[in-house]
Amino acid sequence: MVTxxxxxxxxxxxxxxxxxxxxVKLYQxxxxxxxxxxxxxAAFAVKLCFIPVGEVQVEFLEPCDQTSPFAAFIEEKGxxxxxxxxxxxxxxxxxxELREQGVKxxxxxxxxxxxxxxxxxxxxxxxNHVLIELVEQPAS
Amino acid sequence: MVTxxxxxxxxxxxxxxxxxxxxVKLYQxxxxxxxxxxxxxAAFAVKLCFIPVGEVQVEFLEPCDQTSPFAAFIEEKGxxxxxxxxxxxxxxxxxxELREQGVKxxxxxxxxxxxxxxxxxxxxxxxNHVLIELVEQPAS
Numbered sequence: 324m325v326t327x328x329x330x331x332x333x334x335x336x337x338x339x340x341x342x343x344x345x346x347v348k349l350y351q352x353x354x355x356x357x358x359x360x361x362x363x364x365a366a367f368a369v370k371l372c373f374i375p376v377g378e379v380q381v382e383f384l385e386p387c388d389q390t391s392p393f394a395a396f397i398e399e400k401g402x403x404x405x406x407x408x409x410x411x412x413x414x415x416x417x418x419x420e421l422r423e424q425g426v427k428x429x430x431x432x433x434x435x436x437x438x439x440x441x442x443x444x445x446x447x448x449x450x451n452h453v454l455i456e457l458v459e460q461p462a463s
Numbered sequence: 464m465v466t467x468x469x470x471x472x473x474x475x476x477x478x479x480x481x482x483x484x485x486x487v488k489l490y491q492x493x494x495x496x497x498x499x500x501x502x503x504x505a506a507f508a509v510k511l512c513f514i515p516v517g518e519v520q521v522e523f524l525e526p527c528d529q530t531s532p533f534a535a536f537i538e539e540k541g542x543x544x545x546x547x548x549x550x551x552x553x554x555x556x557x558x559x560e561l562r563e564q565g566v567k568x569x570x571x572x573x574x575x576x577x578x579x580x581x582x583x584x585x586x587x588x589x590x591n592h593v594l595i596e597l598v599e600q601p602a603s
Contacts, residue, residue, distance in 0.1 A: 332517030377472030404544040451542040
């Protein structure tokens with residue numbers, strides 16, 4: 324039987340900002356949303372935190388220094404939404420589909436994401452310059 | 464008793480694109496998501512459609528002509544995510560809060576949105592240049 328992979332939901336929306344603390348202020352004080360603790364992702368030289376909103380998480384990303392790809396992103400586009408991550412049930416099955424349909428990816432094999440997830444970014448040239456991440460949660 | 468207004472969920476994410484039909488192709492063919500029918504919003508000179516993903520809708524917006532504010536947006540920023548809309552339980556209570564905290568809005572009173580909703584846009588200078596819409600669904 325052929326597995327038909329599915330998009331389950333939007334996992335998170337990543338927003339590149341210059342100052343994390345200032346960015347989350349409105350969400351905390353007016354929207355009264357619970358702001359998660361700040362983490363560092365050394366691979367991307369980025370400081371980040373998540374805010375859950377319903378079934379989605381809003382992720383704020385602040386470059387630690389000029390080596391971060393998020394610094395280059397902000398330099399080029401200003402503070403803006405950086406990516407939308409869709410949670411999928413079967414990342415490998417999606418990769419087969421995407422390759423079969425000739426959709427270009429940023430990496431040919433899944434990368435390790437946070438919390439044991441596996442992720443792949445689709446080449447934004449394929450998706451109206453909106454960077455799309457596919458995320459598979461670890462088997463529970 | 465003072466009402467404490469709440470964000471319920473992300474209602475939709477609006478993406479400005481040059482060609483709606485081309486933009487939804489990947490969502491239809493690879494992601495196998497149900498693409499809603501195309502509508503015209505004459506006030507904004509924009510052609511739009513929604514794709515439900517879990518509890519969120521992804522909205523694609525294509526300017527009908529150069530008079531559309533979405534044409535100016537694409538001209539300046541290219542195809543990109545245009546806004547995030549948060550569904551709130553009590554828009555009027557939020558407006559009081561926002562004013563009390565000195566947060567600037569794009570319109571001082573709620574505007575009519577689609578399907579009987581009431582909407583307000585927060586001045587993007589307040590929100591790291593990410594345009595935020597607050598939406599209240601009509602009382603059922």
